Amino acid sequence: MEDVKIEAKAETARERQMRMMFVDKLRVNVKSLAAESLVIRREVKRACCESRYIRQQFSGESKELSESLLYCYLRVNSLANHRKGPVRQEARLAQLALAFVRGVPYRSVEAKTDNPVNPGEILNKLKRIGTLYWLGCLGDADGFKKIRQWMGSSE
Secondary structure (H helix, E strand, O other), X not given: OOOOOOOOOOOOHHHHHHHXXXXXXXXXXXXXXXXXXXXXXXXHHHHXXXXXXXXXXXXXXXXXXXXXXXXXXXXHHHHHHHHHHHHHHHHHHHHHHHHHHHOOOHHHHOOOOOOOOOHHHHHHHHHHHOOOOOOOOOOHHHHHHHHHHHHOOOO
């Protein structure tokens, strides 16, 4: 499937400034999600260290040991699932939205994917940032159509 490019039109200085403003917003969003992932990794490491410390403090089996370790494992599992689930998905959507606004072809961003993203999720991300009006979309259906065209879907 070939990459479908969105029709290029001459951009005025104001339109370029608006586009760059949205690019800046999306870049900040991408960086903050990456930082959140690093913070979560650090907290997981801290919880693992606490579980080692707890094991050293208690000798043998006790109810306090098992409850404390269970709490540490639940923290680790909860944090890891948050990083691998919603944070990872939001980071992917932010990267795709940034590529869409910049005009980078979809296939150069995600050359191989087993799990294609729903265009509606990219649309929602762009709506939260406020870029739909700038893109000249008259409504959600128009924005959805432009994103599907960018992704190379011909439906």
